[in-house]
Amino acid sequence: MEIDIESPHSAAWPGIIQRYKRYLPVTADTPVITLLEGNTPLIPAVSLPRLFGVDIELYFKFEGMNPTGSFKDRGMTLAISKAAEEGAEIVVCASTGNTSASAAAYASRAGMISTVLIPRGNIAQGKLAQAMMHGAVVVQIDGNFDDCLRLVRALAEERPVAIVNSINPYRIEGQKTGSFEICQQLGGRPPDYHVLPVGNAGNITAYWKGYREFFYNGLIDRLPRMIGFQAAGSAPIVRGMRIDKPETVATAIKIGDPASWKSAVAARDESGGLIEEVTDDEITHAQKLLASYEGVFAEPASAASVAGVAKLSRKGFFPKGACVVCILTGHGLKDPERAIAIAEAPARSSANIHAVLDLLDRAVEARKRHSNP
Amino acid sequence: MEIDIESPHSAAWPGIIQRYKRYLPVTADTPVITLLEGNTPLIPAVSLPRLFGVDIELYFKFEGMNPTGSFKDRGMTLAISKAAEEGAEIVVCASTGNTSASAAAYASRAGMISTVLIPRGNIAQGKLAQAMMHGAVVVQIDGNFDDCLRLVRALAEERPVAIVNSINPYRIEGQKTGSFEICQQLGGRPPDYHVLPVGNAGNITAYWKGYREFFYNGLIDRLPRMIGFQAAGSAPIVRGMRIDKPETVATAIKIGDPASWKSAVAARDESGGLIEEVTDDEITHAQKLLASYEGVFAEPASAASVAGVAKLSRKGFFPKGACVVCILTGHGLKDPERAIAIAEAPARSSANIHAVLDLLDRAVEARKRHSNP
Numbered sequence: 001m002e003i004d005i006e007s008p009h010s011a012a013w014p015g016i017i018q019r020y021k022r023y024l025p026v027t028a029d030t031p032v033i034t035l036l037e038g039n040t041p042l043i044p045a046v047s048l049p050r051l052f053g054v055d056i057e058l059y060f061k062f063e064g065m066n067p068t069g070s071f072k073d074r075g076m077t078l079a080i081s082k083a084a085e086e087g088a089e090i091v092v093c094a095s096t097g098n099t100s101a102s103a104a105a106y107a108s109r110a111g112m113i114s115t116v117l118i119p120r121g122n123i124a125q126g127k128l129a130q131a132m133m134h135g136a137v138v139v140q141i142d143g144n145f146d147d148c149l150r151l152v153r154a155l156a157e158e159r160p161v162a163i164v165n166s167i168n169p170y171r172i173e174g175q176k177t178g179s180f181e182i183c184q185q186l187g188g189r190p191p192d193y194h195v196l197p198v199g200n201a202g203n204i205t206a207y208w209k210g211y212r213e214f215f216y217n218g219l220i221d222r223l224p225r226m227i228g229f230q231a232a233g234s235a236p237i238v239r240g241m242r243i244d245k246p247e248t249v250a251t252a253i254k255i256g257d258p259a260s261w262k263s264a265v266a267a268r269d270e271s272g273g274l275i276e277e278v279t280d281d282e283i284t285h286a287q288k289l290l291a292s293y294e295g296v297f298a299e300p301a302s303a304a305s306v307a308g309v310a311k312l313s314r315k316g317f318f319p320k321g322a323c324v325v326c327i328l329t330g331h332g333l334k335d336p337e338r339a340i341a342i343a344e345a346p347a348r349s350s351a352n353i354h355a356v357l358d359l360l361d362r363a364v365e366a367r368k369r370h371s372n373p
Numbered sequence: 374m375e376i377d378i379e380s381p382h383s384a385a386w387p388g389i390i391q392r393y394k395r396y397l398p399v400t401a402d403t404p405v406i407t408l409l410e411g412n413t414p415l416i417p418a419v420s421l422p423r424l425f426g427v428d429i430e431l432y433f434k435f436e437g438m439n440p441t442g443s444f445k446d447r448g449m450t451l452a453i454s455k456a457a458e459e460g461a462e463i464v465v466c467a468s469t470g471n472t473s474a475s476a477a478a479y480a481s482r483a484g485m486i487s488t489v490l491i492p493r494g495n496i497a498q499g500k501l502a503q504a505m506m507h508g509a510v511v512v513q514i515d516g517n518f519d520d521c522l523r524l525v526r527a528l529a530e531e532r533p534v535a536i537v538n539s540i541n542p543y544r545i546e547g548q549k550t551g552s553f554e555i556c557q558q559l560g561g562r563p564p565d566y567h568v569l570p571v572g573n574a575g576n577i578t579a580y581w582k583g584y585r586e587f588f589y590n591g592l593i594d595r596l597p598r599m600i601g602f603q604a605a606g607s608a609p610i611v612r613g614m615r616i617d618k619p620e621t622v623a624t625a626i627k628i629g630d631p632a633s634w635k636s637a638v639a640a641r642d643e644s645g646g647l648i649e650e651v652t653d654d655e656i657t658h659a660q661k662l663l664a665s666y667e668g669v670f671a672e673p674a675s676a677a678s679v680a681g682v683a684k685l686s687r688k689g690f691f692p693k694g695a696c697v698v699c700i701l702t703g704h705g706l707k708d709p710e711r712a713i714a715i716a717e718a719p720a721r722s723s724a725n726i727h728a729v730l731d732l733l734d735r736a737v738e739a740r741k742r743h744s745n746p
Contacts, residue, residue: 012415012558035668036414041440042385043409046482065438067414068670069706090737109419109668113740115733120721126499129709132716135665137736143724154726155733185385292508295408295482297441333442333706336502343505348493351516353527360488360528363510364463367486 013039016074016177017081023180023213024078024173033081033110037073038177040065042185042325047293048306052313057323059191060296060306061182064331068130070252070299071203071329072102074178075171079164080106088112088162092155094148095165096199096252097127098330103164104134115161117141117148124251124299124335144246145200146257166202166259175203179210182325183220190214190224193318196327197304198228198237198275199253201264203329208267224325226273228264229308231301235277237264249280249338252301252330278307284342286310287332297332297339305329386412389447389550390454396553396586397451397546406454406483410446411550413438415558415698420666421679425686430696432564433669433679434555437704441503443625443672444576444702445475447551448544452537453479461485461535465528467521468538469572469625470500471703476537477507488534490514490521497624497672497708517619518573519630539575539632548576552583555698556593563587563597566691569700570677571601571610571648572626574637576702581640597698599646601637602681604674608650610637622653622711625674625703655680657715660705670705670712678702 013019015034017026026032045058063071080103083091092115093103100116107114116131120140131138141148149165156163164171183190190211198204204226214220230238231248236256243256258264268275278286287303289310290296298306305326312318332339347363349355386392388407390399399405418431436444453476456464465488466476473489480487489504493513504511514521522538529536537544556563563584571577577599587593603611604621609629616629631637641648651659660676662683663669671679678699685691705712720736722728 013412036416036435039386039412039414041409041412043440047484062409062440065440067416067435067438067668069704092733105664105668105670107668108665111420113737115737117729118719125713126706126709128719129712129716130670130705132719133661133664133670133705133712134668135740137733137740138719139729139732139736140719140721141724141729142722147724151724151726151729155729158726158730159733288506291478291506292481295440295478295480295507297478297503297506331442331704331706332503332506333499333704333709336499336709339502339506340498343502346491346501346505346511346513348513349515351514351520351524353524353531356490356512356514356524356528357531359512360465360510360532363512364486364488367508367510 015077016174017077020177020180025170030081031084033084033106034077035067035073035105035109037066037077038181042182043296045294048289051289051293052310054313054318055320056318057321059325060328061178061325062296062328064298064328068101068105069331069334070098070102071175071178072098075174076102076106076164078170078174079168080110082170083162083164084110090115090161091164092152092161093163093165094145094152096145096254097123098252099165100136101127101130104131104136108134113137117151119144119148122251122254125337126334145255166200172202172206172209175206176210179207180214183214188220190220190222191323191325192224193227193322193324194224195227195305195308195324197253197301197329198230198264199255199258199301201237201258201260204228204267205260205263208271223271226267226271227308228268228275229304230275230277231283231304232277232279237261237275238277250283250301250304252299253304276308278304278311282307282311288342291332296328298328299330299332299334300338302328302330388450389547390450393550393553398543403454404457406457406479407450408440408446408478408482410439410450411554415555416669418667421662424662424666425683427686427691428693429691430694432698433701434551434698435669435701437671437701441475441478442704442707443471443475444548444551445471448547449475449479449537451543451547452541453483455543456535456537457483463488463534464537465525465534466536466538467518467525469518469627470496471625472538473509474500474503477504477509481507486510490524492517492521495624495627498710499707518628539573545575545579545582548579549583549586552580553587556587561593563593563595564696564698565597566600566695566697567597568600568678568681568697570626570674570702571603571637572628572631572674574610574631574633577601577640578633578636581644596644599640599644600681601641601648602677603648603650604656604677605650605652610634610648611650623656623674623677625672626677649681651677651680651684655684659683661715664705669701671701672703672705672707673711675701675703
């Protein structure tokens with residue numbers, strides 16, 4: 001028989017808690033609230049290294065293929081499971097959108113009420129739709145993410161609610177499993193460079209923790225350099241100062257006062273890495289390249305990592321043959337409005353074959369003329 | 374060491390062509406254009422059987438966790454790989470949105486030009502954003518899906534293009550791998566009932582083919598009953614007649630003249646199954662239940678399968694203990710506008726703790742009062 005029921009991929013993936021439980025703060029008594037998150041693909045680049053003019057082995061860890069469409073599910077399955085273990089009935093978080101979507105989804109599965117504070121007018125449409133559909137109490141705050149986070153902390157002092165923001169330590173623990181998967185998907189080695197967007201800075205902290213745990217347990221024999229990118233209008237770590245009014249098209253990293261600032265700097269310094277910035281134009285260009293040459297549609301914040309690889313490539317930063325993994329934190333479907341705004345508008349035609357042929361012939365010609373950027 | 378690098382989930386999932394190549398029409402010479410599609414989770418229901426008042430083992434095969442957010446990627450990886458093998462430079466399809474998103478993504482990865490015809494005003498926003506971002510030549514046709522499909526057939530007679538609509542036989546071949554995964558995820562058995570939405574009817578055809586191949590090769594010892602649901606305003610198979618102006622909120626199955634009509638009827642009859650209809654209200658209600666009790670956000674068409682399970686449950690259709698798998702064909706993020714339209718609107722507050730507390734206390738009270746539908 002060619003397909004063996006007992007073959008490697010026959011056992012159903014159990015979600016990150018069951019898979020990595022010995023590395024996580026859970027016991028046999030912890031209820032596991034899971035949507036079978038994790039196990040996201042490590043997609044090899046087919047075109048971008050050539051376009052960037054570098055000879056590197058480039059991969060995209062597409063975290064947009066988690067159940068709610070972002071890496072937040074890794075931390076949330078653990079945060080909500082622990083909240084359930086502790087008897088919580090209400091969870092609360094501040095969010096630029098991905099955290100609230102994830103919190104709302106997992107809380108609904110756990111039978112809890114979720115309340116999410118989001119900055120008004122600064123959240124991608126898909127993320128708002130998610131929190132609403134998953135039955136969260138959604139409050140749009142006249143303020144930015146940092147205001148929302150301050151309110152969440154104040155709220156938790158007044159009411160018996162579990163905070164599931166990144167200040168919840170279980171979030172980082174769950175998120176570190178992304179590193180475990182990368183090492184396993186690469187056949188038992190870390191990448192040379194781990195590149196990711198930096199907003200609230202929980203993710204760079206988590207990935208670094210994951211790599212170190214694999215290293216200290218002898219599962220990998222070296223550590224990657226951690227390379228973070230902030231958006232230029234929202235780059236407190238790069239600038240070394242809090243940004244009161246952060247601005248960027250990449251709403252998921254539009255954060256002026258990151259909760260995990262210190263640990264992000266530690267990850268950078270301990271790994272011999274970098275935290276730099278990319279402009280909104282560079283982010284937008286990278287998002288388009290990723291979608292139109294690699295077939296991967298990631299949200300703007302995710303594209304910051306790819307924009308960063310482009311920028312460092314221009315500087316001759318990567319040695320030949322280096323293994324580089326870009327984290328794509330969320331799916332492009334999270335923010336369709338932004339995509340429609342930056343992409344070429346559709347043509348329109350009557351349902352007549354001659355009209356359609358004429359239109360397509362011209363469009364295909366134009367496309368062929370511009371087939372390389 | 375607790376995590377074995379050589380353990381079942383360490384080998385990277387290679388996508389459906391590599392995984393199931395002996396069951397697919399490929400050779401060692403076929404270029405594999407993959408985004409590592411497939412390997413989608415089979416999520417166990419935690420609340421809906423109780424809400425529906427039935428004692429069944431219910432699972433959701435969440436095809437929204439494919440790279441472009443729908444099951445279409447399974448067929449498209451094969452269709453585009455075969456088009457590449459045959460030297461095609463341009464691919465074309467008609468689509469209610471999911472097919473065009475997938476075609477555009479895989480074509481971009483293959484370095485081909487994709488052209489997609491979509492019905493104007495009848496496509497979910499996320500899907501439009503995808504085709505545009507993946508660099509397709511997008512033409513909105515003043516007509517419905519059936520008009521678009523007629524134009525595609527006419528187009529292919531005039532120009533050297535590869536059609537990647539469901540009339541392309543490789544699509545069905547790729548899509549059948551969903552059945553293989555379900556059997557493997559259930560530990561080597563099929564479900565008793567396989568429930569799915571029916572639009573163009575390629576998917577019911579494909580799943581039935583997959584189950585039969587596993588059965589005839591001795592990998593499973595019986596076959597499931599195939600249970601399809603159409604939207605009431607777009608139910609040509611149920612009504613036994615073509616619908617000239619199909620209407621439904623579930624745009625992905627808004628099809629009046631299904632391409633795979635005959636094979637869908639064969640799947641139903643050979644398996645001892647059913648093809649019935651559910652109303653838009655039932656679809657919307659099921660979509661909300663799925664998101665707010667199970668934590669799974671699926672697009673409206675997907676919810677037709679869950680609405681169908683609710684309907685059959687009310688009739689006492691399922692025997693006690695039956696294993697029922699619902700296919701959730703696409704992610705809810707495909708259609709955020711629809712979700713925002715049907716969910717409760719967010720509250721709004723100043724960034725003041727007392728205002729927020731007051732608002733949350735009232736919302737939580739209301740939520741508790743309505744905690745069961």
